């Protein structure tokens with residue numbers, strides 16, 4: 001199952017809007033790296049892409065954190081939001097919109113949306129009794145909690161008993177409409193295992209949920225009753241809509257929904273599936289708006305089997321990792337090594353082994369030794385061979401010809417590991433091919449036509465691999481491209497966003513003969529274990 005929508009030329013994708021209770025950890029970076037890879041892939045294919053990320057800044061959790069740091073909430077949020085942005089720069093994330101839920105424009109959108117749901121008659125005042133996990137910002141059923149009313153996602157935190165008047169959203173009214181949505185659009189929730197989780201949750205019967213809080217200042221007032229504050233999740237999900245506004249347009253739903261709605265894909269972690277796959281579509285139905293395209297819930301990065309998290313304090317600092325190892329190595333490891341959708345543990349030893357084997361040895365050395373031979377045997381020009389004339393059963397061309405199709409299928413299914421596996425099959429075949437063909441011997445025998453054939457096929461395969469890997473390792477791909485004599489820079493959005501370029505570059509055999517090559521230098525320096 002994939003997220004593809006072949007009809008629309010626009011593509012909007014979101015990461016969650018991250019809580020600003022602390023600086024980002026590698027778990028928050030994980031979703032963003034994946035979203036960036038998808039956004040880059042769609043841009044590469046020539047779609048108009050809007051990648052949305054941002055921060056979720058209201059609610060009790062944030063208010064308490066600001067207090068404990070001795071800061072005004074807004075001051076605290078500004079500081080942490082800047083920390084997220086700084087990490088996205090370091091990780092080379094090409095987002096288009098950074099949505100902050102404390103922005104005045106967002107308040108206008110929330111107010112208008114609330115008004116629509118209110119007018120529909122879907123909001124009423126009631127009594128909320130139950131256990132509230134502040135770290136999840138969610139009421140929990142007694143049966144979901146561990147001993148001592150501890151939350152299973154934050155076992156070091158006790159849920160708090162609440163008995164208060166709240167406004168409720170009439171979720172139960174949407175039971176059958178939601179069931180119909182899941183039936184009619186079986187790929188709305190992915191992967192399949194998450195879909196099943198949602199189906200069985202909904203089958204138990206949906207309960208209305210409270211969308212206001214009392215005794216909490218940090219949030220927007222309920223428009224019809226300012227003694228209440230809008231619940232952080234009702235507010236946060238609408239941050240996706242606010243993000244669609246052009247920077248200079250009026251903050252109205254009409255303007256926001258003009259170009260990019262419905263959003264094609266929400267990428268989230270599995271802990272916030274219910275909000276995105278149940279509450280959010282019901283809210284949209286209530287407001288009379290089309291539901292988003294797809295929701296994909298990925299797994300957790302774990303440490304010693306437990307979800308890494310700010311609340312548990314068992315996280316890895318992504319800034320430190322990027323400073324030590326570089327953005328591409330981190331992006332590659334997490335996207336290649338962990339099957340997207342499943343949980344995955346991070347081990348530094350494994351990380352270093354994998355990136356050294358794949359990026360330094362298999363890919364980097366391959367380019368380097370080939371370029372050196374081309375310098376020596378072919379005057380540092382791409383050998384004078386026409387890729388189209390090479391027979392389709394040539395061992396590298398045979399793999400290269402269908403590669404972009406296979407890789408696209410994998411990217412569309414968010415199967416990043418699979419995309420990497422496909423591409424590295426070609427890379428490894430190149431290494432084997434050089435060893436078998438031994439161009440150095442062919443050269444000694446004076447068979448320069450054969451030398452040229454071998455080296456062209458390898459350079460072309462490295463080029464295609466770099467192109468198809470560019471959504472994951474954009475800087476290494478740019479470096480490879482430049483050494484192959486191109487000026488294409490995968491970090492320049494406008495330069496790569498073109499379907500004609502895609503059709504040429506994603507095809508094996510298009511490396512121009514006699515193109516002047518750059519100076520060979522390692523594209524990835526081997527890492528040492530810390």
Ligand code: MSP
Nearest residue numbers: 016017018019027028056236237268269300301308
């Ligand atoms: N603020 C809400 C989202 C609102 S969206 C309108 C939120 N924020 S969060 O900062 O707590 O989490 C954001 C995302 O990071 C979630 O998708 C969550 O699954 C993901 N991760 C947090 N820790 C994680 C791991 N250890 N591993 C993988 N992803 C994790 O929820």
